[in-house]
Every structure is written in C-alpha cells, then in structure tokens.
Amino acid sequence: MDRDLTAALITIGDEILIGQIVNTNATHLSIRLTELGYSVKRILSVSDDPVDIKRTVDQYLNEFDVVITTGGLGPTHDDITKVVLMDLFGGEWVRSNEQFSIIRQIFEKRGRTVTKTNEMQADIPSTSKALINEVGTAPGLWFNRNGHDLFVLPGVPKEMKFLMDERITPILKEKNSGRFIVQRTLRTTNIAESTLADQIGPVAEFLPSHATLAFLPSFSGVRLRVMLKGNDKLTLEKELDQICSFLIEKSGTHFYGTGDEDLEEAVLALLKASNKTLSVAESITGGLIGDKITNISGASSVFMAGFITYSNASKTHFLGVKPETLASNGAVSEPVAAEMAEGARQRSGTDYALSITGIAGPTGGSETKPVGLVFIGVSSAEKTEVRKIHFSGDRKMIKERASFSALNLLREFIQQDLKL
C-alpha cells in the first residue's frame, strides 16, 4: 500500500467539553497511530448524547480507515456507547466469558460481590469482537464495516493504553503491513533553533525525500525528530541510524539523549558509569533538582544528600557559607554559589556537588539583582565553577529553567572532568 492509511479519534463524555480534564488519551493514541504509519485526520470530543455519537461514528467510519473511540463504557447510566453502537451495527447481546471471568476475579480480589450491572459489562454486540481487558472490567470492542475498522475503548487511561498497546497495535500493524514508519527523537540543549539549523546545514543535502526532520523547540532545548516512511524496514532503519549519527555529530556537546531520556537521566548515567557521587545545595529551586534526580530509579547509588538552604542562616549553618561572604555579596552572588557547592561537597563527602541560588520572584528583585537572576555552582575536588544566568518567566518557570540549566552545567562539567 502506497498511500497513508487514515485514522480518526472520538472522545465521548462531558469532562473534556467543560474543560475539566485535558485530552491526554487522544495524545497517547495519536502518537501510537503516527508511529504505526497512520495519518490522524480528526480528533473530536462529543458529549454523551446518543444521536451525536451515532451520527459521528457512522460518518467517520465512512471517511477514515480506522476510527477509535474512548469513553462511555463504564457501568453507570451515563455510559451509553455500547447501546448506541448496537443500534448502529445491529446484532444481539452476547456474553464474553473471558471478560466475565476477569470481572469476577477483580471483584473477588476487592472482596466485593458482582452485581448485575457489573456482569453486563461483559456483554457485547454480536456484530463486534471483544478486545479482552486484563486491567479493568470493560472489554474493548472491534467492529469492521467495508474494510474500515472501529475500535471502542474505555476512557480510563490505564485501560485505554493496555487495549491500544496489547490488542489494537497488532491488528493495525497487520492492516498496514508492507508500510513502515521509523522515527527517533534527538535531544539537544543550550543552543537556539536557528543556530542549530545553521550548524546542521541544508536539510536537502542529507535527508532523502521520504524522510522529514522537525525542529521542536521548548524551554529545555530543541528536540530533533527524524521520521522515515517506506516499504523496506531494514533499509529505513539503516538510513535512520545514518541520519541520526550525522545530526548528533553536528550537534556536538549540545546533544544529550534520545527519545524520552531526560537530562537528569543523562547526568545519573554519567555518574554511575564513572562511579562518582553527587550532592546538591539548593536555594532558589527549593528541592526541585533533588526531586528530578530522585525521579530516576537507582538514583540512591550516586545521589547522597541535598540541602535546601532557603534562609541565610541555613546556608551558613548547614553548608559553612561564611557570614561575611553573605554580608558583602548578598545571598544571590557568585561567591555564595561557590561556597554552597564546596560546602555541600565537603560535608557530604561526594565527588561532585551542584549549587544554585537566585531570585524566583515575583517579589525580592532589585535593579542590580532582578527577578530571574541565578548563580549556579559546580564543584569537584580539583575546582569550583560558577555561572551567572538570567531567566525569564513566572516563579515556577524560573525554577524549572534554572534547575534544567543547573543539571546541564553539571553534565558538561562531569564530561569535561572525565575527558569525555
């Protein structure tokens, strides 16, 4: 097949329409469908109205190769999706014995008895096939009409993901067989989109026509997404490797990871590989850097301790910052950042220490020390370096940006230290 197969998503229920929740289900499904080589043409949210649901599903199933709905499969009276589809496709109710036994197991585990309403969740239209749900009570449904597929999923994210990944993905792969998409995301930081683009050079010189390169800027840096479409998977993967190697080389030290790898993961990997330990001393970020580091499983093998020294007294008391350094330079200054890093490293006995002090705002700024001014220190047994950076944004954004830059400075410092 040489054209892209098309897909549409329909979210059923009022929560999204009144703005109560963000449609993250659609985002998950879009990413998966795109990876599988489908071109998503519509994402629609409709209310619980039966007429609306029936009309929309019917229209979309005529128009697109694949339609996926989420929501409205629960046990209460609001959950009308199944009844509407019975009306649209016809048939009679048949019980999925496999789903029924899962429902009973779930209720037994919770020590509750299965009600008639719960039992009926295992009933599906005979015109559909059940997509067995191992992580919840409602099965997914699979209808096919004139070669177009309709998949019907519950709205609970965990169950939606399970059914998409375990049940629907194999079907969609088969349907789109002979057509492949490969993609990879490269993460860079501390370089502007335009500078990076210049450094990489004219895209046409290294990118084949069946490939795309997207520059995705965010506050944490520019991600490069390479995507290739074609019929020979092996060739595509080889091409992808070549293109990515080229881009990584062009990005230099600004490149730090691929895919979902966060900066803190890259830092921890460096520390683990070199058998080094880390401590942090945070003022402005208030624990955010420690939080990020400890989000990574296994952090405890390299991350020893952190100091949240919010007051001047605590900087002196817990890190040994000299009172005269504070008095003559103020808490937000290069010498204080240096003494914080050195104090944290010495007192916790780690190989490296990272420190940060600044003004998060909205109050507390002055002409010489405006809101967003931050000093970041990195210390090893051999040396201590401090960088001064000015961040913009609101309080949370300044904390987020400052913690990201601090982790990046630490990464560069360690790389240099290890002569990587």
Add this chain to the structure above:
Amino acid sequence: MDRDLTAALITIGDEILIGQIVNTNATHLSIRLTELGYSVKRILSVSDDPVDIKRTVDQYLNEFDVVITTGGLGPTHDDITKVVLMDLFGGEWVRSNEQFSIIRQIFEKRGRTVTKTNEMQADIPSTSKALINEVGTAPGLWFNRNGHDLFVLPGVPKEMKFLMDERITPILKEKNSGRFIVQRTLRTTNIAESTLADQIGPVAEFLPSHATLAFLPSFSGVRLRVMLKGNDKLTLEKELDQICSFLIEKSGTHFYGTGDEDLEEAVLALLKASNKTLSVAESITGGLIGDKITNISGASSVFMAGFITYSNASKTHFLGVKPETLASNGAVSEPVAAEMAEGARQRSGTDYALSITGIAGPTGGSETKPVGLVFIGVSSAEKTEVRKIHFSGDRKMIKERASFSALNLLREFIQQDLKL
C-alpha cells in the same frame, strides 16, 4: 433566553493530530465558555487541509451559536485559515490600521524591519471585524452569519488567551445577557468520594433544581464543584454562598481550600497567620515537598531549610538519626521518621518539622517493607507524631501521593496544635 447557547471549538494544525502537543488551548476555551454559560458541544482538531477547514467551519457554524477556531494565522505558507475563510465568506482584503501599527511597534522593539509577509498579517476579509491583538502580530477575526458567531484566533496560547479574555468575553456576555452561571470549587482531602457523599447527605435536600453538584475525585482528594444557572446574578451568588457554607461544614477538617488553592498554600497560610516556621527532612520524596512549598511566593518568610537525606549516612550526619536506630529498624521505619523530624526541627531551629522516609521502587521492596511503604513524621516542641501509609502507583506517583499526604498531615497537626 432560557436555553443554553451552544459552542464548538476547532483547532487547526498538525501538531495535535500527531500527538506532539496536548490541546490545552481547547481546555482554556472550554472553561471560559462554560463559565459564560455556553454549552460546549464539540471540540475538533483538523489538519491544515483547506477543504477540511472550510467544510467543518461551514457545518459547525450552521449547527452551533458560537464557533471558535485556533491556529493557522501565522505568517508562513502553512497558515491558511484566513484565506480559507475569505473563500467561505467572500469580501475583499482590507488592512486593519490599528493592528498594522502594533506589528510595526513589535518589530521596532526587536530591532527588525517589517517584511511584506509581516505586513499582510494586518489584512483581514472585509466580511469580518478585526479583534485587535496587543500581544502578537496576528489579529483575531469575528464573522457573523445568521446570528451565529465565528471567532478566529491564533494558536499561540498567550495570544489566544488575550483575545478570548479581552475581546471575545465581552461579546459573549452581551450575546448571553440575562443568563448567568456562577460556580465554585471546594477542595477536600483524605476522604473517599462515597464517604463524603454520605456525610453530605441527599443532594435534593439542599440543592435547588437550577444547581448541580459534581464530585471530582483525584489522587489528592475529592473536589466539589457547585454550579448554578439562572437570570438573577445576585440571587445566584447568595445561593452559591449558602450551598458552599453547608458543604464546607459537612466536609469538616477534610476541607482545605477553594478554587485553585493547593494544599501547600493552605499550609503556608496557616504558618504565616500563626507566625511559625518550618523545616523538612525528605528521603523518599527527594526534594519534592521543598519544591512544592517554594512554588508559593513568600515561602521564604516561614520555610527555613530542608534536608534531602537520601543515604543512611546523611540521615545520621545531617539530622542526628542514631546509627543504632537505623541498624535495628531500617531507614524506612517509624523511629527513623521520628528522629528525622526531631533532628530537622532542632538543627534548623524551626517551630515545626516534617519528615518522610519510604520505598519509591520499582526496586528495593521486600515482603515486610513493600514498595510504596512510607512513614511521615511531624514534630513540634511538644510532641512528634508518625503515620504509616502504603501508597500504590509507579515511582513518580508514589512520590507525588506521599508528598501530598505529608503536607496534609502537617496541616492537620498545625490546626490541632493551634486549636483551630
């Protein structure tokens, strides 16, 4: 007007369809429209395809009282919204002088010259009115057809919000005049939805027929959203106050704030009001509690210091936890949580200290101390209390839930301590 006016949102562009960004613009607009008394019936994302855009806008404008589009108003060749609408509504290009001078000001400020492409952003179809954009270059557009309104906004969140709040809201208020919606959200925690419902009692006994009460459960607790619709705003507001007072009374100490007020804000408000100070000692949460507290502006007046004691040695070294306490009970235990809280309080000289130790997983759990087991300590000069809780979820979720519970225990402890 006695029926709800209806609205639909259309997001134009591929970023949402490929799952690159979450549709937060739609969430913002949905919340605003709901507050203004409009019933949002559709949220749709379509690609940059002109045929698709034209057909969908045409259809939705027939069906709904208000349609709002976002996206596709930039200066590049992808941005085709305006051209498509000119095709649909007819007319000729006219320049908005007001927007044109704003464009020139923006470019002058950046030290760049205005190109022809930039100038053309001030051109709009003569069949529309310009919604002047003071925070960006693209004006919004306002079309009216048979009493139905179409608003066309840029996709940049800041500009979309400005135009919605400053330009469209007054128009929508006028259109829906005589029809009011008032609403308030009450935040409760540490109580199950069903228990809270029982405590509140039969809804019909205190809720008038023009009011709705929604129970919105999340991991952090149950929010109660009260919404009233009617024609007399003053009466509605009086009723809202009465209903909320009743619900707050019924929720008891489980109620902690209204609207967007987070738990950490409630804790800081308590501390400030009573002129008390706080320190924290975090193991499992790794800085997350400090991060949450320091997200609140003015935290520095009550939050003195935090200790991220991830290793056993750091618990002893920085908090004075006895090595024998660690040896005989393990780091995740009631005595260690107690000594951590007492150590943090004494060493930082604060009135209160909060401590937390536990197993975040996915590794490190055992039969007697499974992943998710957490001990939370709260200490004052008079006493130290420790609570044992078992959380479920992945590593990040356990950290999030544990930090929330810790802040809530602290809140209850302080309230009791101050005899509130």
